[in-house]
Amino acid sequence: MSQPTVLPRHGLSRRSFMAGTVSAAAAAPLLASAAQAEAPTASQSKLRQPVVTSLRINKQVYELSLDTRTSLLDALRDHAGLTGTKKGCDHGQCGACTVLVDGKRVLSCLSFAVMNEGKDITTIEGLASSDGKLHPMQQAFIDHDAFQCGYCTPGQILSAIGCVNEGHAGSEYDIREYMSGNICRCAAYPNIVAAVLQARDETKGA
Amino acid sequence: MDAAAPRPKENQGEPLPRIDARLKVTGQAHYPADLPTANIAYGALATGTIARGKVTKLHLDDAREVPGLLDIVTYGAMDKVDKPKFGNVGATSIAPLHDRTIFHDGQIIALAVAETFEAAEEAAQLIRADYEEETPSASFDSPGTKTIPAAGKSPLFKEDVKAGDFDAAYASAAVKIDARYSTPTQHHNPIELFSTTAYWQGDQLIVHEPSQNVTGWKVELARQLRIDPANVRIVSPFIGGAFGSKGPMTPRTAIVAVAARRLGRPVRCVTSRMQAFGTQTYRAETRHRIRIGAGKDGRITAFAHEGWEVTSRPDAYVVGGTSATGRMYDYGSVLTHVSLVQADRNTPGYMRSPPETPYVYALENAMDEMAVALGMDPVEFRRINEPKKEPIGKKPFSSRSLIQCYDQAAEAFGWAKREAKVGAMRDGDWLVGMGCATAIYPTAVAPCAARVRLTADGDVRVQCGSHEIGTGVRTVAGQMASERLGVGIDRVSVEMGDSALPPAPVSGGSISTASVCSVVLKACDAIRTKLYAAATAESGPLAGSHNEELDLADGKIVAKGGASARVEDILKTMQVGAIEEYAEFAPKGAPPEALKKLYSGMPEFHGGEQDEDAVKYAFGAEFVEVRINRYTKEIRVPRLVGAFAAGRIMNTRTARSQLMGGMIWGIGQALHEATEVDRHYARYVNRDLQDYLVPVNADVKDLQVILVPEVDHAVNPAGVKGLGELGNVGTAAAVASAVYHATGKRIRDLPIRIEQLLV
Numbered sequence: 001m002s003q004p005t006v007l008p009r010h011g012l013s014r015r016s017f018m019a020g021t022v023s024a025a026a027a028a029p030l031l032a033s034a035a036q037a038e039a040p041t042a043s044q045s046k047l048r049q050p051v052v053t054s055l056r057i058n059k060q061v062y063e064l065s066l067d068t069r070t071s072l073l074d075a076l077r078d079h080a081g082l083t084g085t086k087k088g089c090d091h092g093q094c095g096a097c098t099v100l101v102d103g104k105r106v107l108s109c110l111s112f113a114v115m116n117e118g119k120d121i122t123t124i125e126g127l128a129s130s131d132g133k134l135h136p137m138q139q140a141f142i143d144h145d146a147f148q149c150g151y152c153t154p155g156q157i158l159s160a161i162g163c164v165n166e167g168h169a170g171s172e173y174d175i176r177e178y179m180s181g182n183i184c185r186c187a188a189y190p191n192i193v194a195a196v197l198q199a200r201d202e203t204k205g206a
Numbered sequence: 207m208d209a210a211a212p213r214p215k216e217n218q219g220e221p222l223p224r225i226d227a228r229l230k231v232t233g234q235a236h237y238p239a240d241l242p243t244a245n246i247a248y249g250a251l252a253t254g255t256i257a258r259g260k261v262t263k264l265h266l267d268d269a270r271e272v273p274g275l276l277d278i279v280t281y282g283a284m285d286k287v288d289k290p291k292f293g294n295v296g297a298t299s300i301a302p303l304h305d306r307t308i309f310h311d312g313q314i315i316a317l318a319v320a321e322t323f324e325a326a327e328e329a330a331q332l333i334r335a336d337y338e339e340e341t342p343s344a345s346f347d348s349p350g351t352k353t354i355p356a357a358g359k360s361p362l363f364k365e366d367v368k369a370g371d372f373d374a375a376y377a378s379a380a381v382k383i384d385a386r387y388s389t390p391t392q393h394h395n396p397i398e399l400f401s402t403t404a405y406w407q408g409d410q411l412i413v414h415e416p417s418q419n420v421t422g423w424k425v426e427l428a429r430q431l432r433i434d435p436a437n438v439r440i441v442s443p444f445i446g447g448a449f450g451s452k453g454p455m456t457p458r459t460a461i462v463a464v465a466a467r468r469l470g471r472p473v474r475c476v477t478s479r480m481q482a483f484g485t486q487t488y489r490a491e492t493r494h495r496i497r498i499g500a501g502k503d504g505r506i507t508a509f510a511h512e513g514w515e516v517t518s519r520p521d522a523y524v525v526g527g528t529s530a531t532g533r534m535y536d537y538g539s540v541l542t543h544v545s546l547v548q549a550d551r552n553t554p555g556y557m558r559s560p561p562e563t564p565y566v567y568a569l570e571n572a573m574d575e576m577a578v579a580l581g582m583d584p585v586e587f588r589r590i591n592e593p594k595k596e597p598i599g600k601k602p603f604s605s606r607s608l609i610q611c612y613d614q615a616a617e618a619f620g621w622a623k624r625e626a627k628v629g630a631m632r633d634g635d636w637l638v639g640m641g642c643a644t645a646i647y648p649t650a651v652a653p654c655a656a657r658v659r660l661t662a663d664g665d666v667r668v669q670c671g672s673h674e675i676g677t678g679v680r681t682v683a684g685q686m687a688s689e690r691l692g693v694g695i696d697r698v699s700v701e702m703g704d705s706a707l708p709p710a711p712v713s714g715g716s717i718s719t720a721s722v723c724s725v726v727l728k729a730c731d732a733i734r735t736k737l738y739a740a741a742t743a744e745s746g747p748l749a750g751s752h753n754e755e756l757d758l759a760d761g762k763i764v765a766k767g768g769a770s771a772r773v774e775d776i777l778k779t780m781q782v783g784a785i786e787e788y789a790e791f792a793p794k795g796a797p798p799e800a801l802k803k804l805y806s807g808m809p810e811f812h813g814g815e816q817d818e819d820a821v822k823y824a825f826g827a828e829f830v831e832v833r834i835n836r837y838t839k840e841i842r843v844p845r846l847v848g849a850f851a852a853g854r855i856m857n858t859r860t861a862r863s864q865l866m867g868g869m870i871w872g873i874g875q876a877l878h879e880a881t882e883v884d885r886h887y888a889r890y891v892n893r894d895l896q897d898y899l900v901p902v903n904a905d906v907k908d909l910q911v912i913l914v915p916e917v918d919h920a921v922n923p924a925g926v927k928g929l930g931e932l933g934n935v936g937t938a939a940a941v942a943s944a945v946y947h948a949t950g951k952r953i954r955d956l957p958i959r960i961e962q963l964l965v
Contacts (some may be wrong), residue, residue, distance in 0.1 A: 004550050048273055049324070063417035078323060084233020086446070088397040089479045093895040096397050124233035138231040142223055145210040145863050149676030150230030151398045151446025157231060180902040183895060185397050185447045186676050187870035188863060189903045197338045 014144030053114050057082065058126025066113050072106075073097045075113035076123060084124035085155045088183070095182030098162070099123050100154035124154035127161075136202035137161050140195035147185035156182045160196045164203045169196055209915065212314040212858040216915040217925070221859035222695055223758055224681045226444075226674065235444045238414035239401040239476055246403070247276055248323040249465055249475030250330035251458070252316040253484060254308050257342035257888035261306040261315060261335050269318055274325035278333070279465045280316035281306060287464060288430045290457045292521040294712070294808060295422040297454035297487050298553035299520050303461060308337065308411050309519055310552040312484020313891040314457065319465050320474055342550035342888035345391075345491060345516055356515065356524045356544040358394045363526035363544065367598045370539030375508035379499025382508075383575050387496065387568040387954045390880035391516075391890075392489040393482070393900060394557050398446020399584040400482050402462040402925040405472035409437050411463055414474075415440040418453040418673050419712035420705040425807035430460045430942035435807075442703040448675040450556035453714045458485060480893040487555025488881065490516040490523070491868040494568035498576045506576075506592045507538035514545045515563060518553040522546055527565025529815060530646055535571060536593035542662045550888045556714055558871060559931035562647055563938075567875070567956065570643035570939030573950060584642055584943065585612050585621065604655035604820040604913070604920040607851035608644060614912050615849035616642075619829040628950045636833040639948025643936035645826035645850065647716060648814030649918075649927040651793045653804040654721040656683075658729040659786040664693050664761045668700045672710035672722045677930050679718045685857055686723045686924070692758030692773075707787065711809045716824075716928025719856055721791065723924035728961035729789035736787075737773060740780045744925035747771040758933030793922065813921060820920055824927040826850035830938050830946040843873050843905070843941060850932055854925035862911045869909060872937020874901045887945060 050065040057080055064079045071139070076082045076099070085108060088096030092110040099108045100122040127135040137157050140146070147153040159182045163169050168178035175196045176189070184192065211221035229235040254261065266278055281303055289301035302314040317327035343350035357365050376382060391920065404412040411433070417423055420440040428435035445452060458475065466473040466915075477485060492515050499508035511531050517523045528542035557563075577587040592609055593601055616622070624640045625631050631638035656670040666689050674680040684698040703706060711721055738756050738757035739765050741748040748765050755766040762770045777783065792800045803809050813822045831845040848869050855861045878899035882891040892898045911933075919925055938956055945963070946952045953962050 010404075016574045022903040023919070067322050067324045074323055077240075081242070082233070083236065085238075085477065086397070087239075087399055089399075089895050091479060091894055091896070093479075094397055124231075128232055134228075134231065141208070141231050144208065145224070146861050147227075147230055147676075148678070148863055148867060149396070149398070149447040149674075150226070150235050150443060151229050151237060151396070151444075154233050158447040176907070183397060183900060183902060185395060185449070185900065186863075187867040189870065189900060189901070189906045190866065190904065190909050191863065194208065194210065 032052060047206050054117055055113065055121060056119065057121045059124060068112065068114055070113045071109050072111040072113045072116055073108035076108060082123050084123050084199045086151055086154060088152065095153040095159060098153045098159045098182065100158055100162060103165060105159050124157060136199040140199035143198065144191045144195040146195040147190040148188055152182060156184065156192055161203055163196065164200050169200045170198065209419055210859060212862055212913060214493045214858050215913065217914060218855040218915065218918050219685060221856045222681065222685060222740045223414065223683050224678055224860065225695060225698070225769055226680055228332040229627065235614065237398055237446050238403060238416050238442050241403070241414045241441065241475065243403055243405065243472045243474065246472045246474050247319050247469055248319060248326040249317050249319045249462055249473050250326035251314055251475065251481055251485065252318060252330040252333035253475060253481055254311070254313045254315045254335060256308055256337045256339045257311040257786060259308050259337050261308065261338040262338050263336040264315065265334040267767050269329040272329040272332065273319065274321035275318065275329045276317055276321065277319040277469055278466060279319065279461060280466065283464055284461065287460055287873050288432060290430060290460070291710045292553060295419060295426040295455060297456045297555055298518065300457065300518070300553065302457050304911060310550055311482060311887065312481060314461065314485060317461050317465055317475060320467060326340050326405045344885045344888035345549055346493060346514065346547055348549060348885065352548045353545050354548065356526055356546045360524040360544065363524040363888050366542045366544060367528060367532040368541050369597050372508050372510050372539040372541035375539040376497055376499040379507050380502045382497065383572060384497045385570055385572055385575060385954060387416035387494040389564040389567060389956045391491045391883055392557060392879045393881050393898060394449040395895065395900060396447030396451055399476050399479065400486055400671055401474065401476040402459050403472060403474040404463040406467055409433070410439070411437060411443065413459060413463065415459060415678045416445045416448065416452045418448050418675060418714055420673065420703060421671055421709040422712060422807035423459070424477055424705040425457045426455055428460055431463060440705040444703065445673055445675040449558045450560065450714060453712050454487060454555050471856065472713055479895065483881065483890045483893040484552055487553065489557035489560065490554035492564040494565065494567055494668055496572040498572055500576065500580060504582050504587050506535060506591050509539065510541040511535040512543045516549055516551060516554065517772045518548050518551050519548050521553040523554045525561040526527045527561030530562055530648065531565045531569040533596040533598055533815060533821060534644065534646060535591040537597050540597055559647060559935050562935040563875060566646060566935050567938045570936050571942050572944035573678065574641065574939065574946065583626065585616055588612065588644060597948055602820045605853065605916055605918040606823070606825060607914055608656040608825040608827065609726045610914050611825055611849040611907045614914055615827045615829050615847050616912060618912060619847040621829060628947060635836050637836055637948040639832045639834070639944035639946070640829065641940045641943025641947055642827060643699055643940035643943065645932050647824050647928070647932040647935055647938040649822040649824050649921050650715050650717050650811040650813035651720040651724065651878060651922040652717050652811050653709035653792045653796060653800045653809040654710045654725040655786045655788070655790045655804065656722065656725045656729050657708050657725060658687055658733060659784050660691055660733050661784040662774045664773065666691055666698045668698065668726060669707045670702055670710050670722055670726065671705060671707035672718055673700050673713040674702050675713055678720060678866060679722055681860055682856035683722050683726050684720055686726045687730055687832060690727060690758070690764065691733060692760060703919060713805065715811055716931045717811060720922045720926040720928055723856060725789050725791035725928055727924055729787045732787040732789060733785045734758060736785050737776050740776050741771050754873035783941055794861050807953050810913060824850070824852040824929060824932050826932055828940045830937070830940045830944050832941060832948055834945065834948050834963065839960045841945065841960065842876055842956065844907040847910045847912070848933060849909050849914050850929060851914040851916035852927040852929040852932065853916050853918040853921055855913055856926060858913055860912060861929060864930050868931065868933020869937050870901050870906055871934035873905055874958060875934065876938040876941035879959050
């Protein structure tokens with residue numbers, strides 16, 4: 001066997017990621033080495049123990065028994081049954097898993113569920129009002145055909161709301177720039193920009 | 207009307223919003239990995255780390271110690287399962303767990319199954335293999351590759367097309383070019399990850415997996431598992447982007463089905479983004495040599511296109527785009543040849559306009575070079591060489607609106623303001639360049655079945671086993687039913703993406719809208735015929751009227767003279783609550799067994815260059831403006847205009863969106879996308895979305911799509927030409943031409959990157 005030692009032989013895993021870093025550092029993927037992926041450490045076996053985690057999602061409280069390595073994304077999808085939030089890369093590179101945490105956009109694949117106790121989490125399921133009326137951003141996405149397959153759409157919509165709330169929707173240029181963390185492989189980009197422009201003012205008040 | 211909903215012109219349908227739009231913006235559209243499944247176990251793949259050799263030993267002990275581990279599916283587990291086959295339905299003949307031979311990097315060596323996703327992933331990471339390693343051949347020019355002629359190696363590529371005496375014509379041409387081009391490896395990277403969820407209910411196997419071919423997969427999976435296809439169901443109601451990647455079934459599907467059977471409980475395996483590069487298909491790298499000879503008047507007399515494509519060792523995957531490039535212009539003489547280069551790689555597969563993207567890129571870049579050599583305007587050069595008949599079989603085109611596309615796009619773009627001289631256009635520190643190119647895509651159609659029901663309440667249900675991959679096929683199928691049955695679109699529901707529904711062909715080759723709408727039209731017309739018969743019967747309210755004088759609108763049958771009858775009342779007189787019609791559509795000229803093949807999951811395409819009466823293609827013209835910073839050589843594409851003609855447009859909104867998405871794919875082809883292959887290890891290096899670059903929002907500014915009206919009754923009953931793959935053909939050549947116009951540098955190898963402009 002001849003393999004260069006600098007290349008990760010097994011790529012990034014949440015496990016090696018955890019072993020190698022203290023917090024969610026985006027630089028970790030290229031640094032995780034084969035050595036770190038070898039024998040489990042004592043601290044890791046503790047991490048496997050389920051912990052009861054209380055999450056407030058769309059104003060409802062969920063008590064979930066979670067492996068502490070569970071990402072917020074997997075907690076939403078596999079444990080809370082809220083599958084509107086999508087997994088596109090599990091690496092913080094595509095934006096499909098974007099949710100709002102305390103009003104700010106967060107990549108739920110890069111956040112451990114347990115880190116979000118006591119915070120307000122908003123997912124795509126929580127945007128429309130109880131009478132079925134869509135959030136202005138949801139309606140704008142329909143009006144401007146701002147999606148095709150629809151898979152990145154929940155992340156795009158939450159990111160768009162975050163973008164407006166951050167004050168980064170002042171111009172088309174700003175919207176393009178600050179929405180570039182959400183990849184749309186169908187490439188509905190011009191329609192997404194048009195949708196954000198339409199819903200911008202109403203979203204500020206929503 | 208806003209840009210997303212273009213006003214329909216002649217032979218174009220209303221820009222209705224997608225009928226599944228609300229589901230998609232509320233998180234209620236359930237993609238296969240979202241479908242609720244009780245008591246699920248999680249699977250994670252372990253993949254190999256060499257590209258050629260054998261697995262001599264697997265180390266599973268560490269993985270087995272992971273708390274929550276339930277099973278490891280590996281060598282031996284698939285012994286009573288038949289190997290996958292390579293072809294229209296199967297991605298590869300490589301059977302990763304049937305034998306220990308390694309054909310490519312990232313090949314599956316095991317599936318770890320555990321109580322939680324975290325435990326499964328941990329266990330999979332701990333699986334180690336010992337190998338007997340051989341030196342792999344990575345790609346073109348690697349020692350150990352084998353080059354073979356492509357013709358006849360695939361049923362889709364039977365021969366190298368040719369016409370006339372190229373050698374003589376080229377030798378005597380007054381102006382000529384001889385140039386080489388290349389395109390890189392690319393991966394589809396749909397944002398939805400590849401996944402399989404499988405569970406057994408007695409003898410019945412249910413699989414949730416994003417698929418562009420549920421009927422084909424049902425039959426193929428049943429063959430591998432040695433069970434009756436009637437006991438297999440593939441469910442894929444929404445697909446999160448496909449682009450060809452979810453057309454062929456990969457070996458993972460059977461492996462997960464076996465895991466679920468061993469465990470007696472549902473198993474879900476979501477492939478990681480990195481693993482998908484080696485376990486799914488991809489667009490292989492290509493090389494091209496193009497020679498064009500012409501007279502000083504610009505008339506082409508000689509055209510030769512040689513292509514080379516990489517494939518895997520065991521499977522001869524061919525795209526062979528010379529079939530289209532050889533028919534593009536009035537060449538005089540044509541010579542083509544396609545070769546396959548076999549390397550130690552996973553088997554490539556269809557990716558959005560598989561033959562046209564690389565081959566038309568080479569042709570159109572060469573056409574621009576030729577226009578420069580002739581001192582001619584590139585649009586004028588194409589106009590001069592516009593054919594009356596295609597040059598290979600001398601058949602007419604069923605319709606060809608290329609010049610109209612050029613005229614309309616050129617006007618909207620402002621081509622007349624372009625200064626022809628290279629480097630003449632500047633804006634401060636930015637060099638401005640403008641280029642154009644032709645888009646072409648064959649118009650095909652395949653057999654398809656559908657069931658349509660109209661109830662007395664005026665509700666319509668359409669059922670068809672096609673696939674909503676983002677094209678809008680669910681919407682246009684509903685639109686067709688709404689128009690033919692005279693009910694509002696809000697009364698129509700459309701079920702797709704389930705092999706339990708009437709079978710449809712693979713959603714590939716841009717055939718879905720044509721095939722699905724043709725059969726929905728047929729089913730609706732059968733319902734009309736029944737209603738008309740009852741209404742015009744002797745005792746009926748419209749007695750004496752002829753069918754040709756009747757139409758359905760607003761829940762009524764309306765006669766020409768103004769008399770009408772409510773559908774609800776007609777159903778009462780028929781003593782039924784609903785009319786349901788099951789229809790089968792076979793393309794004109796299809797052989798008698800065409801429908802039988804549809805049910806066996808292998809319907810054949812008709813159209814393109816295969817039909818007797820005419821060749822059938824959709825065309826477009828694309829214009830782009832590039833801006834290149836004079837110091838940093840940063841390349842931007844701030845403006846694109848594309849004009850396309852594709853027969854009847856069912857819905858201008860969804861059509862525009864698809865073409866727009868295609869053109870943006872074209873920006874990606876031109877400037878961003880390339881999977882880097884490590885030449886020593888035959889390994890994909892940039893296996894994620896951080897390093898595999900695709901266009902993002904900031905890469906697109908001003909983009910205009912023009913839908914040029916066109917009527918073509920020859921292609922299929924719906925009069926529809928597919929356009930899902932048309933938009934990204936030609937764009938990269940237009941960008942390359944614009945880069946030349948701005949800088950005088952002719953870039954022939956994609957993608958065009960800053961470093962190529964710095965030298």
